[in-house]
Amino acid sequence: MFIEEGVKIRAAILNAEDGPIYLGKNSQVHEGAIIKGPLALCEGSHINVGAKMRGDNTVGPYSKVGGEVGNSILLGYSNKGHDGYLGNSVIGEWCNLGADTNTSNLKNNYAPVKIWSHSAGRFVNTGQQFCGLMMGDHSKCGINTMFNTGTVVGVGANIFGAGFPRTFIPSFSWGGSAGFETFKMPKVAEVAERVMARRNLPYDATEQAIMQHVFDTTAKDRIWEKAVGKDVSAPTTE
Numbered sequence: 001m002f003i004e005e006g007v008k009i010r011a012a013i014l015n016a017e018d019g020p021i022y023l024g025k026n027s028q029v030h031e032g033a034i035i036k037g038p039l040a041l042c043e044g045s046h047i048n049v050g051a052k053m054r055g056d057n058t059v060g061p062y063s064k065v066g067g068e069v070g071n072s073i074l075l076g077y078s079n080k081g082h083d084g085y086l087g088n089s090v091i092g093e094w095c096n097l098g099a100d101t102n103t104s105n106l107k108n109n110y111a112p113v114k115i116w117s118h119s120a121g122r123f124v125n126t127g128q129q130f131c132g133l134m135m136g137d138h139s140k141c142g143i144n145t146m147f148n149t150g151t152v153v154g155v156g157a158n159i160f161g162a163g164f165p166r167t168f169i170p171s172f173s174w175g176g177s178a179g180f181e182t183f184k185m186p187k188v189a190e191v192a193e194r195v196m197a198r199r200n201l202p203y204d205a206t207e208q209a210i211m212q213h214v215f216d217t218t219a220k221d222r223i224w225e226k227a228v229g230k231d232v233s234a235p236t237t238e
Contacts, residue, residue, distance in 0.1 A: 004043075012047075018055060027060070048081060062199065072132070077199060089132035092155070094195055098143040105132035105149060113150040116168035118221075123168075126150065136171060138192055138211070145176075154221070155214045156188045170221035171214055182222055185215055 001016050003009075006026035012033040014021055019038030023029065027041045032050040039053055045060030047053060054070035061076045067083040074080065074091045082099035089103055106129065107113060113131035117124040135153040142160030153159065154171030161176030174183040188211065193203040219225065 024061065042076075071130070075137075077196075087132045088128075088130040089134065091133070091135045092137035092139065094138045094192070095135055096140045096195075098141050098145055098160075100143055101141055101145045101147070103132040103147045103151070105130045107149050115150040116152040138188070138195075140191075142176075154218060156183060156211060158183055158191075168221075171218040172222065180222075180224060182225060185212065188215075 001014065002020065002022045004023060004025040004027070007023045008028045010029065011031045012029045012035065014029070014035045016037040018036065021035060021037040022040045024041055024043040024045065026044050028046045029035065029041070030047060030049045033047045033053070034051070035047065035053045036055040038056055040058045041047060042058070042060030044062040046064045047059070048064060048066035051066045052068040054068065056071040057069055058073045059065050060074065063074050063077060064079045064081050065074060066081050068085045069080070070087045072086050072089045072091070075093045077093050078091050078095040080086055080091070080097040080101070084097070084099070084101045086097070086103050087105035089105070091097070110129060113126050113128055114123045115126055115131060115134065116122070131150045133147045133151050133153065136155035136157070138155055139153050139157040140159070145159055146164050148164045148167050151165070151167045151169070153169045154173070156171055157169050157173045159165055159169060159173070159176055161178055163177030165176045169180070172183045172188065173180040175181055189203065189208065192207070192211070196203050
């Protein structure tokens, strides 16, 4: 175990038999949390009360994680604060997973998982039996969201509602299993400003330019923008 300055551990279980546990500067492990290594908890991040970290996880910096998590990466300033399962997944920066969000990481038929490839413009075979959620920066999902195996979510998406959303959700999508519309840049900026201000960071010109560039380059993925009065949405199957 590697414990940096300012770490707080409160009545938690840490098991490094199968891999090292690194607790970064000023990170916290709260009451009743169970940690199985390997784990890297980066600076200023929290493992919440009663969390179950099943191994092979990286969290943060400045992230909060709860529920059950296995073989996953949460990049900086992202939160999965509540119960729900996250497995074999990668979550970008400034993301938030609502309470009781769950990811499937194994198909019912145990077949290799296919995921959307932005470079190929189609679903490709990962060759992996276990693959969960790949979520881009600044994306969010509401409570009780269910993500199917091998779901890819772009940047700046806002997902909510009952049922399984599509396994490819383009950047700047707003909606869920019932369909999507475009999450327009002014609204995206409002959310980003509020979220980043909570961490005393500005949504500055550089961040805005990056988001605008992603918005422009991913326009082709939001195919509903090309159809007027038609029921058209993103690709739905592998």
